[in-house]
Amino acid sequence: xxxxxxxxxxxxxxxxxxxxxxxxxxxxxxxxxxxxxxxxxxxxxxxxxxxxxxxxxxxxxxxxxxxxxxxxxxxxxxxxxxxxxxxxxxxxxxxxxxxxxxxxxxxxxxxxxxxxxxxxxxxxxxxxxxxxxxxxxxxxxxxxxxxxxxxxxxxxxxxxxxxxxxxxxxxxxxxxxxxxxxxxxxxxxxxxxxxxxxxxxxxxxxxxxxxxxxxxxx
Numbered sequence: 001x002x003x004x005x006x007x008x009x010x011x012x013x014x015x016x017x018x019x020x021x022x023x024x025x026x027x028x029x030x031x032x033x034x035x036x037x038x039x040x041x042x043x044x045x046x047x048x049x050x051x052x053x054x055x056x057x058x059x060x061x062x063x064x065x066x067x068x069x070x071x072x073x074x075x076x077x078x079x080x081x082x083x084x085x086x087x088x089x090x091x092x093x094x095x096x097x098x099x100x101x102x103x104x105x106x107x108x109x110x111x112x113x114x115x116x117x118x119x120x121x122x123x124x125x126x127x128x129x130x131x132x133x134x135x136x137x138x139x140x141x142x143x144x145x146x147x148x149x150x151x152x153x154x155x156x157x158x159x160x161x162x163x164x165x166x167x168x169x170x171x172x173x174x175x176x177x178x179x180x181x182x183x184x185x186x187x188x189x190x191x192x193x194x195x196x197x198x199x200x201x202x203x204x205x206x207x208x209x210x211x212x213x214x215x216x217x218x
Contacts, residue, residue: 018177041131050124050161059101060101070085070087072085091103141198143192148182151182180214183213
C-alpha cells in the first residue's frame, strides 16, 4: 500500500511559516469512490489563484516541480517513464497541455489523473484522481493512506502560488504544526470514506494513517 501514498519524511519548520490549518483544509473537496469493477479512487479538488498555464507549468516543469513537490528525473514525454526522488515512479500515459496529465504511480495499475480547468481570470480548478485496484488498496478504507499525502501536496502547491512556501517545504510534516494538519486531514478522509467500507476497516486505516502522518499526535 506504500506505493499508493505520497510520503512525507520531514524534519523541522520555522515558527514564522505557520499556516492556517483550518482554512487550508477547507480549500479542498475530498471524495472516495469504489466501483463494481473493483477499483478504489480518491478525488481531491481545489481552486488555485493562478492561471491555468501557470498551474500546468508547476505540475510539469521539473525545476518548478522540485520546488514545491519532489525532484523528478526520467524520459519526460508520453510513453516515457519518470522517477520522483525518494518516492514513486511510473509511466507518462497522457499529457494534453494545459488540461490533462495521466501517469501510473508506483505500479502499472496505480493511476493518477490530473485535470485543470480555468474558472476565472487567474483562477484554476485542479482535480486529482488516484485510482488503484481494490486488491492493492485492501479496501476503500485504504484511501486514508494516500489522501492525507495528497492534501500535503495541495497545501505546498498553494503556498508556492501564494509566495509563502518555506525555504524547505519538505520539513513541514514532522513538526507539531505539520502533524496537526495531517491529523485533521485524516479525519476529513475518514468522513469521505464513510459508507464505502466497514467501520472496522475505516477505524483500522485511520489508526495506521495517524501513525504514519502524525506519529507524535496519535
